[in-house]
Amino acid sequence: MTKPDLELAADAIDGAPSLALACHAHPDGDALGSLLAMQHLADANGKPSLCSWPEPFVVGPHYEFLPGVATALHPTKFPDHPEVMVTFDSGSFDRLGCLAEPARSADELVVLDHHADNQRFGTINAVITDAAATAVVVRQLADMLDWELTRDVALCLYVGLVTDTGRFQYPNTTSEVFALAEELAQYDLPIAEATRELFEKHRFAYVQLAAMVLARAELDEERSFVAAWCTNADLARYGVAFDETEGLIDLVRRTAEAEVSCVLKEAPGEGLRVSLRSVGDVDVGRIAKEFGGGGHAFMAGFTTDRPIDGTLAAIRELLP
Numbered sequence: 001m002t003k004p005d006l007e008l009a010a011d012a013i014d015g016a017p018s019l020a021l022a023c024h025a026h027p028d029g030d031a032l033g034s035l036l037a038m039q040h041l042a043d044a045n046g047k048p049s050l051c052s053w054p055e056p057f058v059v060g061p062h063y064e065f066l067p068g069v070a071t072a073l074h075p076t077k078f079p080d081h082p083e084v085m086v087t088f089d090s091g092s093f094d095r096l097g098c099l100a101e102p103a104r105s106a107d108e109l110v111v112l113d114h115h116a117d118n119q120r121f122g123t124i125n126a127v128i129t130d131a132a133a134t135a136v137v138v139r140q141l142a143d144m145l146d147w148e149l150t151r152d153v154a155l156c157l158y159v160g161l162v163t164d165t166g167r168f169q170y171p172n173t174t175s176e177v178f179a180l181a182e183e184l185a186q187y188d189l190p191i192a193e194a195t196r197e198l199f200e201k202h203r204f205a206y207v208q209l210a211a212m213v214l215a216r217a218e219l220d221e222e223r224s225f226v227a228a229w230c231t232n233a234d235l236a237r238y239g240v241a242f243d244e245t246e247g248l249i250d251l252v253r254r255t256a257e258a259e260v261s262c263v264l265k266e267a268p269g270e271g272l273r274v275s276l277r278s279v280g281d282v283d284v285g286r287i288a289k290e291f292g293g294g295g296h297a298f299m300a301g302f303t304t305d306r307p308i309d310g311t312l313a314a315i316r317e318l319l320p
Contacts, residue, residue, distance in 0.1 A: 005124065005125060005126045005127070006126045006128070006137070006140060006141060006144060007144060008124045008126070009086075009110045009112065009124050009126040009141060009144075010141055010144035010145050012084055012108050012110055012124055013042075013047075013084065013086065013110065013141070013145065014145055016047070016083060016084035016108070017048070017083060017084075018047070018048040018049060018050075018083065018084070019038075019039075019042055019047060019048070019049040019050075019084055019085075019086055020049070020050055020051075020078065020079055020082035020083075020084070020085040020086070020102065020106070021035055021038055021039055021042075021049055021050065021051035021052075021085075021086050021087075021088070022035070022051065022052055022053060022054075022078070022085065022086075022087050022088070022090075022096060022099045022102075022103070023035040023053050023087065023088040023089055023090060024053065024054070024089060024090040024095040024096060024097075025053060025054040025055070025056070025095070025096075025097045026056075026242070026243060026267075026273075027053050027059060027063075027089075028089075028163060028164075028246065029063065029159045029160055029162070029163025029164065029198065030089050030133045030134050030135055030159075030160040030161075030163055030164040031053070031088055031089035031090070031134065031160075032053075032059060032063055032066060032069065032156075032159070032160075033066065033135050033156040033157060033158070033159035033160030033161075033163070034088040034089060034112065034133070034134040034135045034137070034138045034156070034157070034160050035051050035053070035088045036051065036066055036067065036068040036069060036072075036152075036156040037135065037138050037152075037153045037156035037157045037160070038051075038086065038088070038138055038141075039051045039068055040067065040068060040150060040152045040153045040156065041138075041142055041145075041147045041149075041150075041153055044147070044148075044150055044153070045145070045147050050073045050078070050079075051068075051072050051073065052072055052073045052074065052075045052077075052078050052099065053072070053075065053099070054075055054096060054097025054098045054099050055075055055097060055098050057074055057075055058241070058243050059243060060241075060243040060244055060246050061203075061241075061243075061244060062197055062198050062199070062201070062244075062246070062247075063159075063198075064197075065193075065194070065197045066155070066156060066159060067152040067155060067156065068152065068156070075097075075098050075099055078099055078102055079102060080101070080102055080105060081102070081105045081106070081107075082102055082105070082106045082107070083106070083107045083108065084106065084107065084108045084110065085102060085103055085106035085108070085109050085110070086109075086110040086111075086112060087103060087109070087110070087111050087112065087113075087122070088112050088113070088134050088138070089112075089113055089114075089115075089134040090111070090113065091113060091115050091117055091118040091119055091294055092118075092119040092121055093119075093121055103121075106123075108123050108124065109121070109122040109123045109124070110122055110123070110124045110126065111124065111125045111126065111127065112126050112127075112134055112137050112138065112141070113125075113126075113127045113128075113134055113137070114127065114128055114129060114130075114131040114132070114133060114134050114136065114137060115127070115129070115294060115295065115296070116129045116285075116296075117285070117289065117294035117295070126141070128140070132161065132164060132165055132172040132173065132174065132176070132177045133160045133161050133163075133164035133165065133172075134160060134164075135156075135157045135158075135159075135160025135161050135164070136161065136176075136177075136180065138157060138160075139157055139180060149184075149187065150187070151187045151188060151189070154184040154186075154187035154189060155184075155187070155189055155190075155194070157180075157184055158181065158184045158185070158189055158191075158194070159194065159198065161177065161180060161181060161184070162181070162194075162195075162198070163198065165177055166250070166299075167195075167199065168181070170298055170299065171297075171298050172296070172298075199247065199250075202244070202247075203240075203244070205238045205239050205240050206238070206240050206244050206245070208238050209230070209234060209235070209237075209238040209240045209245070210248060210251060212234065212238075213228045213229070213230050213234070213248055213251075213252075213263075214228060214251060214252070216228060216229070217252060217255075219255065219257060219258060220316065221257055223260075223316060223319045223320075224257065224258050224259040224260065224280075225258055225259070225260045225261075225262070225315075225316065225319055226252055226255040226257070226258035226260075226261050226262070227252075227261070227262040227263070227264065227312055227315075228248070228252050228262075228263050228264075229263065229264040229265065229266075229308050229312075230245055230248065230263070230264070230265045230266065231266045231308075232266045232268055235266075235268070242265065242267050242268060245265055248263045248265070248275075249261065249262075249263040249275040249277055253277045253279070258279075259278060259279055259280035259281075259282055260276065260277070260278050260279075260280075260282050260284060260319060261276070261277045261278075261279075262274065262275065262276050262277075262312070262315060263275045264308050264311060264312070266308075267303075270303065271303050271304060271305045272303065272304050272305070272306065272307075272308065272311060273301065273302075273303050274288075274291070274293070274301055274302050274303070274304065274311060274315075275300075275301045276288055276295070276299070276300045276301060276315075277298065277299055278297065278298045278299075279298070282319065282320060283297040284296075284297065284298065284299070284300040285297050285299075285300040286318075287300065287315060287318045287319075288300035288301055288302045290318060291304050291311075291314075292304075
């Protein structure tokens with residue numbers, strides 16, 4: 001991306017009478033944090049805005065502490081024809097689910113993202129591929145708009161930054177990332193409390209589910225590959241919602257003998273959602289792309305209608 005793209009985004013947002021903000025379904029910390037940060041920025045600077053994400057209109061309990069999440073608009077109330085719509089962390093119309101049609105109908109569609117495989121589906125595409133998170137793009141955009149941060153903005157941006165860098169453990173953790181984290185921390189952020197909410201606090205039912213998922217994990221030492229899976233029946237048995245299971249991949253990823261880790265989760269009514277992680281030279285983004293998904297070399301995912309066994313077999317065939 002070239003600098004003028006972000007400038008065009010700033011001009012469009014600055015000149016908009018109001019903003020319609022959206023991110024992808026099952027929003028992760030970066031999508032949700034970036035979305036809410038922009039709404040707080042807009043509100044603090046007198047720019048009317050609303051925000052939403054596609055059905056199912058839920059978030060994981062670990063994100064419920066984020067300021068503004070409880071007042072987000074249900075997608076059925078999202079405007080059909082926004083004047084200026086801004087999307088966050090979404091690589092294509094498909095990722096927007098039921099909000100794809102408003103995005104197609106928007107007079108101006110601003111796409112903010114950091115994924116290299118973004119389809120540049122907006123009228124303005126501010127896709128900064130060397131940014132560690134979409135939250136970084138939002139922070140740069142705030143500078144261009146001359147919009148000052150607030151504590152709520154800083155907290156939302158911090159959540160985007162800390163989740164997409166894997167708590168500052170992934171290869172996208174750079175000196176620039178730490179510099180931004182230091183800046184955000186100056187807003188008196190509840191870092192210890194946020195860390196517990198995001199990564200450490202779970203219902204006992206989830207702990208039981210995670211124990212069962214880990215117990216069935218399979219290690220393919222020849223391919224340096226570990227995989228585990230969670231079915232709809234598992235969710236029902238333990239009374240766990242799908243969006244509570246985001247952290248399962250981080251548990252499986254700890255396997256010392258595996259370079260590539262995988263968690264396959266049946267999403268009620270949505271097919272099989274697959275998360276991939278790499279701690280070596282294997283590009284899991286390339287693997288995910290073979291299934292119509294995408295992501296980064298070290299962190300990627302996709303959705304498929306294939307069964308678990310067939311999906312695992314197909315992934316193994318793509319491993320070196």
